[in-house]
Amino acid sequence: MPVCGVTADLTTISHEAVIVAIGNGRVRRRLFLEVQARGERLAIAQHPTAVLAEGVQVAAGTVIAANVVVNTGSVIGQNVILNTACTVDHHNRIEDHAHVAPGAHLGGDVQVGEGALIGIGAVVLPQRRVGNWATVGGGAVVVKDVGAGETAVGCPARVLK
Ligand SMILES: CC(C)(COP(=O)(O)OP(=O)(O)OC[C@H]1O[C@@H](n2cnc3c(N)ncnc32)[C@H](O)[C@@H]1OP(=O)(O)O)[C@@H](O)C(=O)NCCC(=O)NCCS
Incomplete structure (x- = not known):
């Protein structure tokens, strides 16, 4: 799969929803809260x-x-x-x-x-x-x-x- 960009690029990448696909629980929690706070829809x-x-x-x-x-x-x-x-x-x-x-x-x-x-x-x-x-x-x-x-x-x- 092509890599479209980093988390910060979400504002410019067309998408409907987000999944945080990271195994480490603390990192997954941090990124989840970050994208949730931005108003992203979590699928x-x-x-x-x-x-x-x-x-x-x-x-x-x-x-x-x-x-x-x-x-x-x-x-x-x-x-x-x-x-x-x-x-x-x-x-x-x-x-x-x-x-x-x-x-x-x-x-x-x-x-x-x-x-x-x-x-x-x-x-x-x-x-x-x-x-x-x-x-x-x-x-x-x-x-x-x-x-x-x-x-x-x-x-x-x-x-x-
Ligand atoms: C339990 C776990 C977190 C321990 O990791 P750690 O803190 O780095 O511990 P260490 O590897 O230094 O091992 C410490 C001691 O526990 C033992 N040990 C480690 N994991 C063990 C396990 N699953 N079952 C039995 N004994 C275990 C080691 O043999 C070692 O014993 P010793 O001191 O007599 O030599 C890790 O071994 C583990 O099982 N992680 C699960 C990973 C996983 O399932 N991830 C999901 C992937 S999708």
Whole structure:
């Protein structure tokens, strides 16, 4: 794809809406807030193979990749990434700027805080909470809540000191 320009060039590039396609959560948040403050329309980018239960709420700026499944009663915030083939089961709450990496699986009634990263292939058991800007390592199995800003790895997941 041709590169049309940098973020500042948005004023001169013809477009209908914007998606911030950056993996790093803090950078994605900063650019999201920047373009939102400029009055840009933030789109939802959803791959046609993704399956979302009826009534699932998805906020602006969120990317839903191929083969994602989101089950009933879940609420997905702004500027979230639901990456390839992750599953988000019933009544989850995924806060703004969070990232559920490829192949991660969240049980029912899980809460993922603002900016948190659920690493590739991780599992979060039902009813667990992952705090704001926390990181769950790739392949981890979260059996206890993970606090805000903490990094937890392994099976069962333990907080990295
Ligand atoms: C958890 C994570 C953030 C830690 O990164 P880090 O702070 O740079 O930590 P380090 O690589 O220095 O590792 C620290 C220790 O944790 C261990 N560790 C790191 N990641 C681990 C993981 N996922 N599972 C188990 N142990 C892990 C390391 O082996 C090391 O152990 P040691 O001290 O006994 O040698 C990172 O390894 C990770 O899993 N990131 C997820 C990335 C991802 O899924 N991105 C989405 C891509 S789309």
